[in-house]
Amino acid sequence: MQKIxxxxxxxxxxxxxxxxxVDRVLGxxxxxxxxxxxxAIFNNVEEMQKDFxxxxxxxxxxxxxxxxxTKKDGKVLIFLKPCDTYSFNxxxxxxxFDREKVYAVGIPCDGMIDENKIKQAVGDGxxxxxxxxxxxxxxxxxxxxxxxxxxxxxxxxxxxxxSKKHVAYDELIGEDGLVLDSNRFDEVAKLEKMTADExxxxxxxxxxxxxxxxxxxxxxxxxxxxKCVFDNxxxxxxxxxxxxxxxxxxxxxxxxxxxxGRCTDCGECSRVCPQHIPLHLLNRKxxxxxxxxxxxxxxxxxxxxxxxxxxxxxxxxxxxxxxxRGDE
Amino acid sequence: MQVNEYKPKIVAFCCNWxxxxxxxxxxxxxxxxxxxxxxxxxPCSCRVNPMFILRAFQRGADGVILxxxxxxxxxxxxxxxxxxxxxxxxxxxxxxxxxxKERTRVEWVSAAEGAKFAATMNxxxxxxxxxxxxxxxxxxxxxx
Amino acid sequence: xxxxSLSNSxxxxxxxxxxxxxxxxxxxxxxxxxxxxxxxxxKMSDALKTDRSAKDFFFPQTENLxxxxxxxxxxxxxxxxxEAEDFVVFGVRxxxxxxxxxxxxxxxxxxxxxxYKNRREHGVIVSxxxxxxxxxxxCGTFGIDASAPKGDIECYKTDDAFYFNAVTEKGExxxxxxxxxxxxxxxxxxxxxxxxxxxxxxxxxxxxLKADEFGADKTDxxxxxxxxxxxxxxxxxxxxxxxxxxxxxxxxxxxxKTNKGVQRFRCWDSCMYSDFTKMSAGQPRLTQMxxxxxxxxxxxxxxxxxxxxxxxxxxxxRCVAKCPISMNIVKVMKTLGGKNND
Numbered sequence: 001m002q003k004i005x006x007x008x009x010x011x012x013x014x015x016x017x018x019x020x021x022v023d024r025v026l027g028x029x030x031x032x033x034x035x036x037x038x039x040a041i042f043n044n045v046e047e048m049q050k051d052f053x054x055x056x057x058x059x060x061x062x063x064x065x066x067x068x069x070t071k072k073d074g075k076v077l078i079f080l081k082p083c084d085t086y087s088f089n090x091x092x093x094x095x096x097f098d099r100e101k102v103y104a105v106g107i108p109c110d111g112m113i114d115e116n117k118i119k120q121a122v123g124d125g126x127x128x129x130x131x132x133x134x135x136x137x138x139x140x141x142x143x144x145x146x147x148x149x150x151x152x153x154x155x156x157x158x159x160x161x162x163s164k165k166h167v168a169y170d171e172l173i174g175e176d177g178l179v180l181d182s183n184r185f186d187e188v189a190k191l192e193k194m195t196a197d198e199x200x201x202x203x204x205x206x207x208x209x210x211x212x213x214x215x216x217x218x219x220x221x222x223x224x225x226x227k228c229v230f231d232n233x234x235x236x237x238x239x240x241x242x243x244x245x246x247x248x249x250x251x252x253x254x255x256x257x258x259x260x261g262r263c264t265d266c267g268e269c270s271r272v273c274p275q276h277i278p279l280h281l282l283n284r285k286x287x288x289x290x291x292x293x294x295x296x297x298x299x300x301x302x303x304x305x306x307x308x309x310x311x312x313x314x315x316x317x318x319x320x321x322x323x324x325r326g327d328e
Numbered sequence: 329m330q331v332n333e334y335k336p337k338i339v340a341f342c343c344n345w346x347x348x349x350x351x352x353x354x355x356x357x358x359x360x361x362x363x364x365x366x367x368x369x370x371p372c373s374c375r376v377n378p379m380f381i382l383r384a385f386q387r388g389a390d391g392v393i394l395x396x397x398x399x400x401x402x403x404x405x406x407x408x409x410x411x412x413x414x415x416x417x418x419x420x421x422x423x424x425x426x427x428x429k430e431r432t433r434v435e436w437v438s439a440a441e442g443a444k445f446a447a448t449m450n451x452x453x454x455x456x457x458x459x460x461x462x463x464x465x466x467x468x469x470x471x472x
Numbered sequence: 473x474x475x476x477s478l479s480n481s482x483x484x485x486x487x488x489x490x491x492x493x494x495x496x497x498x499x500x501x502x503x504x505x506x507x508x509x510x511x512x513x514x515k516m517s518d519a520l521k522t523d524r525s526a527k528d529f530f531f532p533q534t535e536n537l538x539x540x541x542x543x544x545x546x547x548x549x550x551x552x553x554x555e556a557e558d559f560v561v562f563g564v565r566x567x568x569x570x571x572x573x574x575x576x577x578x579x580x581x582x583x584x585x586x587x588y589k590n591r592r593e594h595g596v597i598v599s600x601x602x603x604x605x606x607x608x609x610x611c612g613t614f615g616i617d618a619s620a621p622k623g624d625i626e627c628y629k630t631d632d633a634f635y636f637n638a639v640t641e642k643g644e645x646x647x648x649x650x651x652x653x654x655x656x657x658x659x660x661x662x663x664x665x666x667x668x669x670x671x672x673x674x675x676x677x678x679x680x681l682k683a684d685e686f687g688a689d690k691t692d693x694x695x696x697x698x699x700x701x702x703x704x705x706x707x708x709x710x711x712x713x714x715x716x717x718x719x720x721x722x723x724x725x726x727x728x729k730t731n732k733g734v735q736r737f738r739c740w741d742s743c744m745y746s747d748f749t750k751m752s753a754g755q756p757r758l759t760q761m762x763x764x765x766x767x768x769x770x771x772x773x774x775x776x777x778x779x780x781x782x783x784x785x786x787x788x789x790r791c792v793a794k795c796p797i798s799m800n801i802v803k804v805m806k807t808l809g810g811k812n813n814d
Contacts (some may be wrong), residue, residue, distance in 0.1 A: 004410050032677065033607055036798035039706040062799065065706070100779075120503040124520050124606035126678065141675060142604060146380035180507035191424065200426025200464055209504075211524070211533065213742075215796045220374065229379070231747055237379060238747075240724055241739035243534045246467040250382050253421060257378050260417055272796030274712045275523065277504060289417055309417070312409035317362040388731060469730045 003133075004107050004174060006054045007269065009079060012105060012173060013052075014045045016077055022103045023074030026065055028058040034129035035115040039065060041076075056080075056131045059155065061266050063087035064221040067260035070098040078102055081109035082177060083161070085168040086264035086300030087221035092168070093303050094262070096224050106169030108177060114155035116276065121153065122146045157267030157280065160184035167301055185288045187281055208246045209275040212241050216269035216279050222259035222299075229254070252282060260286035261307040264300040293317045336390035336456045338365045341380065345403035346438045347395030353442030361449035365393075372396070373391065373434075374407030378418045381432065385465035391431045391456035395419045395445070398436040408436070427464045430455050473646060474636045475657035481634065484653045485510055485562075490696050491649060492558035492596070495529070495772065507561065516563060518629075520606055521788065525718030526561055526568045531575060533715075534739040537587070541733040548733075553587065556594040560646065563600040566621035567611045567788035571718035572597070574786065576719045585719045593610040599623030601784050603669060608789030610678040610802065616786060619669035628662045635662045678787075678802060685809045686772040688781050694773060697764070699770045699807050704764035706797045711742035713800070714767065719784045722748070743767045768804045 016022045030053040037057045042048045051179035061084045067127075069076045080088055085106065091097055118129065118138055125141030136148045151159075162179025162184060191199055214230075217223045228233045230251060243247040256263075256279070265287055269279040290297055290308045296318065297308050342348040348369045354361060370376055373396025373461045384392045394415060396408040415434045423429045476484045487495045494510035497517040498503055507526070539550040572592075581590035599621035602609075611618055620626065624643030628635040635657060638644040647654070673679060686694075696718040714720040724741040727734045743766045749756060758762045775784035785801055792800045 031798050032792075032802055034790070038798045038803070040702070116503070124604050126607050141607070141672070144609075188424075196423070196426045196428065198426070199424060203425045211711075211715045213711040213715045214745075215708065218708035218710040219796050231745070233747065233750070237383070239739075240726075240741055240745070241533045243469070243728065243737060243739070244467060246386055246465060249425065249465065250379075250386070253382065253418075253425070254379060257418060257421065272710075272712075274716055274794040275502065280631055282421070285421060286417055289420050289673045293416060294413070306604075309410070309413055312406065312413055314409070316399075316409065316412050317416055319412065319415040319419045319432075319434040323419045323423045381572065469728055469735050472730060 003110070004054065006052060008173065009054050009105075009107065010045065010048045010052055010311060013048060013077055015040070016103060016105075017045060021075065022077040025052075026062050026069060026076045027059065027231045028053050029077065029102070032034070033126065035113075035118070035126075041069075045076075047242040051106070054107075056113040056129070056136075057115060059271060060169075061087055061221060063091055064219070064224065066091065066097040066102055067224055070101040075101050075103055078104050079107050080104050080166065081107060081171060082164050082166050083109070083157070083264070083266050084297070085166045086163070087266050088300070089167045089303050090264055090300035091221060092264055093305065094224070094302070104171075106166035106168045106172040106176070108164065108174040110148075111154045111161065113150070113153050114271075115154040117155075118148065130216035145251050155267070155271060156278075157265075157271070162265060162298075168303070185284060187278075188284050188288050191281065191285075192317055203249070204245060206277050207252055209277055210242060210248050211275060212239070212248075212251065213302060215274065216277075217255055219268045219272045220255075220259060221264070221266060221268070222262045223255075252279070256282035256286060259283065261290060262299050263287065264298070289322070293322060334457065335364050336453060336461075337388055337392045338362075338393065338449075338453055338456060339384040339389045340365050340367045341370050341373070341376045341392070342367050342437075343375075343403075343408075344369055344371050344469040346397035346401065346436075347373075347445065349439035349446040350395070350437040350441050353439065354446040355442075357442050359442055359446035361446040362453040363451050364453055371443045372402065372404055372407040373411040374402075374404070376411065378386070378414065381418065384447065384469040385431075385462055386470060388462075388466075388470050390459070390462040391433075391452060393433045393435060393448070393452050394447070395435050395437045398438055401438065422465075425464075428459055430459055431462060431465075473657050473659050473662065474654035476634045476636070476650075476654045478629075478632055480633065480653060481516070482513060484650065485514070485516075486512060486636065487650055487653045488560050488562070488646070492560050493730065494560045494562060496562045502533055510562075520602060520604060520609075521565060521568075521704070521790065522589065523790075524716065525571060525788065526597070527571060527575065527718045529559070529561055529595060530572065530588055531579070531721065531723075534589060534737055537736045537738055538715055539733060539735055544613070553590065556590045558594050558596075560596045562598045563627070564597050564623055565600060565602055565686045565788070566616050566618045567609075567786040568718050569597060569599045569621055569623045570611070570614070570616050570786045571788070574719040574779075574782065574784050575721055577782065596625070596646050597623035598625045598627050598636075598643075598646075598720055600668060601626070601628045601665065603629070603665065603672070605669075605672060605676060607677050608788060608792040610675055610681050610789065611684050611787035612673055612676075612679060613681045613775075613787050613805075614783050614785060618673060619666040628665050630661050630665060633657075633661070635659075637662075674726070681774070681802060681805060682809065683783060683805065686783070686805070688773070688777040690773045691769070691777070694769065694808055700765045703799065703804055703807060704761040707744070707760050707764050707799060708796055709744050709746065709760050709763065710741075710796060711791060712794050712796060714742035714744060715740060716790040716794050718788055719771075719786060719788070743770070768801060771801060772805070 013025045025042040027053045028037045035057045127139045130137045158317045160182045162182045163179045358421045495507040498508040499517040541548040579585035602618040624640045626637040638647045722741045723738045725738045771785040
């Protein structure tokens, strides 16, 4: 697959800006290190030339920012990787942003790197990370340059990429890819095969680390409520910190349930979790169940599709049968 | 005589149009079902969102059962169809988290099924009783 | 100076654990590091930082303050405070040690927070010099010396031994109890390590970050800066930075209605949240930009203004590593800090 360069994207943005097709650009801004890329608004080409970056750490899904951006005047240019386009469509389905105010450029993606995997592999003192086609060269303070296999440090969601196909764009750079056969449900299936006690212990261990920073919720393109039930003092369940393991479970069950059928499996929740809780395993359980019970459904694959939880058939599975499916 | 026999706390969400009337019928027919069952009337089974179920456990329930009209008979045409999907997913998720699947149940009980209501409750209470106290979804603060 | 060879560390830990609960940093799965209650034979982690700071020991994320029990029309108030147990936290880095000094300013000033004070009095900090600081470290910016970590006992770990130096009376008392497992030593190895640390600190990417432009009474200089808008543009309003921060000390007091009464507890709050300091008239900070500004102004300007110039950032770098959108105090300082940080 052709590699998309920073320059190609700046060139595209420059053309669109000068033609007056867009007024500003939503893009990735370089930081202090090789990996701390921040979403930012660029108002002109000069700003882009200074700080714009596109590379292995441009994983952030910008779709949700459109909710805020399209409330402003003018048109915004957004670059969408294949998985971002699903979130884009899902938000459109839910009428969460104004499509007229967006110019979407689809860009191919060959996978993003998880900086935590690099940190784990090379340890402290990362001075620079340079990526080549198959390898990643990491310069460190203590051990010189270390070479890693690029595939070994891909983020989890990219290792289990579900699609290289863009399902929404105004314009596409490069060639479109295909929907892939991924193994993304393997981990879920593994958990399902465990005993109830083992599963309970697994989740107790994972969820007990939660610090209730709400990053998983706040980054989620499907979580766009004006006021979350967990932030609303009148809801009776508002809490700023989980007082015990019940509240931990409640938050995570409800968070995942609320996006069930709307979650596109973009993986942002797990990416941003400061405590590295595998939140995608909750979301994927719902997706897997939905696929099993009600037929394959990919949220965001098309605009306007009816999500499984606001739909039904007369022959749906009974809840009592559903809980036994995992044992099969 | 057993002095400290364990009595589970059971919350039964019953839809106004069928199951609540079914419970009523069970009562007027003098069909016995355990006093541990606390019935909460809801306009439709569809009114019950996952938070209700979790909150019932938080507040000390050992089992939660949700009763509604038979599929196809919903007073609001389709409410219980949505309930069915929601609860299928929620219960499956609870099981995924290692919580005993026998603690939650959905049962369709019509207004004419007083006997079914009583039988369902008897069976559910017995099942939960055999499981013992709810430990995996408890909030200790509510038990003090 | 006392010395204990690494081969003897289990005996050392067991000795400490005899008299107090001991917490040491432990390696967990997938590169996680956390303080764990010591049990015989447990291995100490060599990782630079624990995922969560030592703040948790003194100011836990949730804490019960009191209980109310109601019966009929009577109400009983139950004070559930009790004397904290003695505990030792081993291997606290210089930045986290300094963070306790910051927290002391808040919680030990009048009116004294008795919950915090109780723990502080019963806790002993054994610090640890950093031989391998990482790229996100910038404690030097705030005048913290990673080669002199302070605490109650200063500790240096070389390839073959721990070296201890008591700093406070509490530290002396603990060190005296460890006489059986430690021996007297000169300072040669420690001085060598200090030199080596200084050399490493000079190579850190953030070594030139300066806080000079910030500090007490600089509110007017920064408050209305146009830069806040761009800096906060992508902020999600999550609480990650505040909850991993060793010095963030804001909390909310809440009542939880139990089945028989009320549990009053406090929990960490975050100035990034939309309902932070919400009152009947609404929120004082309506937009994320204002909330974002509050956090950094508090660290860099308000706190120094109220505390003799002490910054409430210790440069531990946790927020730098954890922020979901990689916006952090370093970028804020570089953007606002003028020519010193170009």
